[in-house]
Amino acid sequence: MNKPKVVVTRKWPAEVETQLKALYDVQLNETDRPMSTEALKLAMQSADALLPTVTDPITADIIGVANRRVKIIGNFGVGYNNIDINAAKEQDIIVTNTPHVLTECTADIAMLLLLMSARRASEAERMIQNGHWTGWGPTQLVGQKVTGKTLGLIGFGRIAQAMARKAHHGFGMNILFYAPSAPEQAIVDELQAIRCETIEALLSEAHFVSLHCPGGPATKHLINEQRLKLMRPSAHLINTARGDVVDSNALIKALKAGWIAGAGLDVFEGEPNINPGFLELANVTLLPHIGSASEETRVAMGNRVLQNLSAFFAGHEPNDRVA
Numbered sequence: 001m002n003k004p005k006v007v008v009t010r011k012w013p014a015e016v017e018t019q020l021k022a023l024y025d026v027q028l029n030e031t032d033r034p035m036s037t038e039a040l041k042l043a044m045q046s047a048d049a050l051l052p053t054v055t056d057p058i059t060a061d062i063i064g065v066a067n068r069r070v071k072i073i074g075n076f077g078v079g080y081n082n083i084d085i086n087a088a089k090e091q092d093i094i095v096t097n098t099p100h101v102l103t104e105c106t107a108d109i110a111m112l113l114l115l116m117s118a119r120r121a122s123e124a125e126r127m128i129q130n131g132h133w134t135g136w137g138p139t140q141l142v143g144q145k146v147t148g149k150t151l152g153l154i155g156f157g158r159i160a161q162a163m164a165r166k167a168h169h170g171f172g173m174n175i176l177f178y179a180p181s182a183p184e185q186a187i188v189d190e191l192q193a194i195r196c197e198t199i200e201a202l203l204s205e206a207h208f209v210s211l212h213c214p215g216g217p218a219t220k221h222l223i224n225e226q227r228l229k230l231m232r233p234s235a236h237l238i239n240t241a242r243g244d245v246v247d248s249n250a251l252i253k254a255l256k257a258g259w260i261a262g263a264g265l266d267v268f269e270g271e272p273n274i275n276p277g278f279l280e281l282a283n284v285t286l287l288p289h290i291g292s293a294s295e296e297t298r299v300a301m302g303n304r305v306l307q308n309l310s311a312f313f314a315g316h317e318p319n320d321r322v323a
């Protein structure tokens with residue numbers, strides 16, 4: 001029997017690519033250069049499965065291409081706002097993602113950004129690298145204490161809960177959260193967490209605000225000028241979710257004017273392009289979307305896609321079906 005044809009849009013961890021080669025008639029992307037719209041359309045016409053990642057916009061135009069052959073899109077990533085889910089549903093294409101396996105590592109990066117922003121770590125490192133450090137000083141690079149402070153989480157899914165555990169059990173932080181639906185009572189009790197009725201209430205209370213909501217039109221610029229003005233002047237904003245959840249121009253204004261003390265960002269509106277305003281600021285920590293970038297996690301993400309594919313080609317429902 002012929003092996004199903006599978007197209008992978010970016011370079012994946014070697015051990016996962018080895019498995020893909022053994023199981024499928026696979027087209028890999030050795031160069032790791034993102035595929036063009038035309039190449040993605042061709043893949044939709046020539047393969048049974050397309051395996052994109054969060055940097056590939058899989059639009060209605062690509063999904064609706066004439067003579068499409070693809071029956072399953074196995075996204076390498078937990079977020080799937082890169083895919084037009086409604087178009088996939090209309091075309092009866094199955095879409096899967098990679099939940100669970102990146103939860104702890106992404107929460108680690110959120111915690112890292114929180115600590116770096118609070119303690120001005122990027123600014124401090126730049127001081128050494130630029131040769132500007134002349135020695136210890138009692139008033140030099142004074143940041144804010146983290147232990148015992150209040151962390152407000154917007155969105156309270158797996159990653160937010162993992163961060164809350166690290167913050168509460170590791171740093172004695174008080175936990176506030178805003179979530180459209182109530183989480184399990186056990187996690188609320190474990191963390192002695194308080195649910196805020198509104199985003200506004202959370203913003204005005206928290207010393208640190210961390211974003212954990214999905215991207216897409218419903219959350220675009222959820223954090224805007226008006227909401228940034230509600231935060232404490234000593235507060236820090238952390239974003240490991242999606243760039244467009246925050247209005248970048250408003251955040252730059254807030255950081256310049258001192259409406260808030262700092263921000264730690266792993267994701268950006270229009271990434272990989274970075275709003276140049278961020279590059280001029282001392283009080284922002286910038287990471288290039290590395291939330292899930294640990295060896296173990298990236299392999300686990302690939303394996304998760306493989307499991308979804310195996311289930312699909314064996315005629316079963318894939319575990320991580322989102323459409």
Ligand code: DGY
Pocket residue numbers: 054076077078079080102291292
């Ligand atoms: C995701 O999976 O959605 C992250 O943004 C990349 O790992």
